[in-house]
Amino acid sequence: MAKGRYHHGDLRAALLDAAEGLVRERGADGWSLREASARVGVSPSAAYHHFASRDTLVRALSERVLSRLGGLLAAACERAARETADPGACERVARETADPHRRLIALGRGYLHWAIEDPAVARLVFGAGATGPDSRVSPHPHDVLAAELDRLADLGALPAASRPGAEFVVWAPIHGLAVLLIDGLIRVDDARAFDLQAERVIRATLNGLCHEPAPSGDWPAVHSAHTDRRSHLGQEGEQVGPGAGDLLRQGE
Template sequence: MSAPTYHHGRLRQALIDAAADAVRERGPEDWSLRDVGRRVGVSHNAAYRHFAHRDDLVVVLSELTMARLVDALHQRLALVKGDDPVLRARRALAETGRGYVDFAISDPHLFRLAFTSTVATEPSPPPERDPYGVLSRVLDGLVEVGYLTPEARQDAELTCWSAVHGFSILCIEGPLRGAGDAERNGALEQVLVAIDRSYAATTGTVIGPDDLRVGA
């Protein structure tokens, strides 16, 4: 494999990019800082001047992956439009779930690195790098339009996150990993509809056959 080139003064970024490539090719565990240095074409001593330990790179990759996930969720939420505020809020939650699963499937090894690493990162990431915060704001929107009661809103992030994260893992390394797009998407819709109906039940909202799909 030929070593990637980098401009003078950009070795740190080159190491980060090479580490991301290593994770995507070999998984979240089977790589080292020495491997990353070799990919870039520098000695391990040169790499150590930017990252003293592999864990330092893991932290950076995890934070960057979380930021990319947040961007992906915002892009999905930007597609949610419509005049009905209740339907718009419901679709926002569904799109958040779809965006989360799509991101996990599209970049599974970095996704797993970000969520399974035991390396300590900052306990409260800023909003621009916090997918949990995105979900919180979407859930707050359901309360604002009267679709979800404040009492049921408490800790609703845990329910939603557990559902879509668990589904993502089933798709990456579980029984759904060999499923086709149609089968996987159909199963995900069942999960999202179940969450949607359970929240409607908290306020006694009567829901019709509205499709949670954006643009439906």
């Protein structure tokens, strides 16, 4: 089957699938490009036509996983909206105003479930250097989170002064909780407790953002490989591409 996929021109995708399987079996570092090639049924020289090294294969896999995660989180937010909204637009607006945080809570739960259900692959993209300023990820999980925070700010559920950099403030505790859970440092009793803990972390973080005192100067700038890439593209006058906010709004 692997060779058939290759002969149909899907060698790159087949190598990514093989690498993802190896990550689940052996972790992020316990395999080689040669092993991924053998699993697909091709020689390493054939694999080199698509990936110059194991590192480039890992980078491409990380980008694919992050894109998949971004889509998962965006879908979780939209599903949360549909589950509590009547078909009538007025009723939907009323419900969103009554509990504007439910979409972000769904995002946090989605992130945690993803990490817990696929810990080896999650660790791959958690690793420093998994992606870089030239990576192409769409929709990026950061952009999905940013779109939800923009939505809260537009609704008046997040103070405008607290919006800059809030992505990193929200990401830190939910990511920390994910790492603690997959490392076994903390445990929850059941699925309901799992979801409630995610909700508590999100609500507590948003409450803190809503009541934080204004700093004497600006809040410190925080960067990631993704934000640096977007900043670089913007400075060069290039089209950054549709952000998650655009993608989410297209679905409304």
